[in-house]
Amino acid sequence: MSVPNASSARNASRAVWLKNLHQWHWISSALCLLGMFLFSITGITLNHASQIEAKPVITRKLAQLPAPLTTQLRDYAAAHDGAKEPLPAAAEQWLDQNWKVQAGGRAAEWSVDEIYLPLAKAGGDAWVRIALEDGAVEFENTDRGWISWLNDVHKGRNTGAAWNWFIDIFAGACLLFCITGLLILKFHAANRPFTWPMVGLGILIPVVIALLFIH
Numbered sequence: 001m002s003v004p005n006a007s008s009a010r011n012a013s014r015a016v017w018l019k020n021l022h023q024w025h026w027i028s029s030a031l032c033l034l035g036m037f038l039f040s041i042t043g044i045t046l047n048h049a050s051q052i053e054a055k056p057v058i059t060r061k062l063a064q065l066p067a068p069l070t071t072q073l074r075d076y077a078a079a080h081d082g083a084k085e086p087l088p089a090a091a092e093q094w095l096d097q098n099w100k101v102q103a104g105g106r107a108a109e110w111s112v113d114e115i116y117l118p119l120a121k122a123g124g125d126a127w128v129r130i131a132l133e134d135g136a137v138e139f140e141n142t143d144r145g146w147i148s149w150l151n152d153v154h155k156g157r158n159t160g161a162a163w164n165w166f167i168d169i170f171a172g173a174c175l176l177f178c179i180t181g182l183l184i185l186k187f188h189a190a191n192r193p194f195t196w197p198m199v200g201l202g203i204l205i206p207v208v209i210a211l212l213f214i215h
Contacts (some may be wrong), residue, residue, distance in 0.1 A: 018187055021180050028177035035170045042154035045147050054144050056124070061099055061139040069094060070135030073115060077132055083110045087117065091130075099139055101128065120158045123149025 045052060065073070069090055076088065084107040086092070095101040101119070108117040113133065119126035126141040156164050182199075189195040 014187065018184070021184050021187070024176060025180040025184060028173045028180065031173045032170065032177055035166075036174070038150075039154060042150045046151050046154060049151065052147055054148055056145075057143045059141045059143075063098060063137045063139075065091075065094065065130065065135035065137055067135065070132065073130065074132045077110050077112055077115065080110045081112050084108070085110060087115070095128065095139075101126075101139060103128075122152035122158050 072088065073091060086105045087095075087103055087108050092103040092105075095103055103117060103119070106117065106119065108115050113131070115128075115130040115132065117128040117130075119128065123145065124141065124143045126139070129138045130136075131138075153159055153163065156167050185195050185199065
């Protein structure tokens with residue numbers, strides 16, 4: 001093979017690689033767009049969480065369980081003292097119908113005296129307590145505002161399995177975006193002399209800050 005032909009083959013191969021890299025780069029960037037915007041904003045709010053004032057709104061409700069349901073729960077608690085198990089379907093249905101509280105099969109803490117059901121959620125907290133002696137039910141909901149909600153979404157705190165899967169997939173797409181971007185830089189570095197100094201600077205700055213100022 002002649003030198004011009006070998007050079008043409010290398011250029012053709014380079015063009016194919018660049019085309020594929022650009023394609024995966026824009027696909028990953030499109031998939032990451034909203035997620036990167038969200039995580040960038042919440043990164044700022046998390047970094048200044050102590051400076052952003054939050055005023056929790058607490059809602060409390062009281063009610064009385066029907067006598068048959070109280071008896072059912074009392075008998076169950078006597079046999080499952082110290083257990084962590086979901087409420088019976090009838091109790092979950094009562095909470096949903098009366099307070100729109102969806103227990104969703106979450107584990108409750110059972111004792112012979114009471115049932116405590118934690119209802120942790122993003123941006124707040126909630127719980128239900130059932131006194132088994134008289135069937136009195138207490139519900140408390142704490143809402144810390146939308147910034148707190150976004151911060152918890154950023155951390156994946158009390159957001160459920162679906163959002164945790166999204167975070168993992170989003171992280172994978174971001175890695176693809178970074179790797180394809182780095183490879184594209186490599187292809188263009190010969191014609192852009194500042195490419196690797198800028199990449200090195202982007203690595204050096206956070207490393208120096210971490211070593212000197214994080215204690």
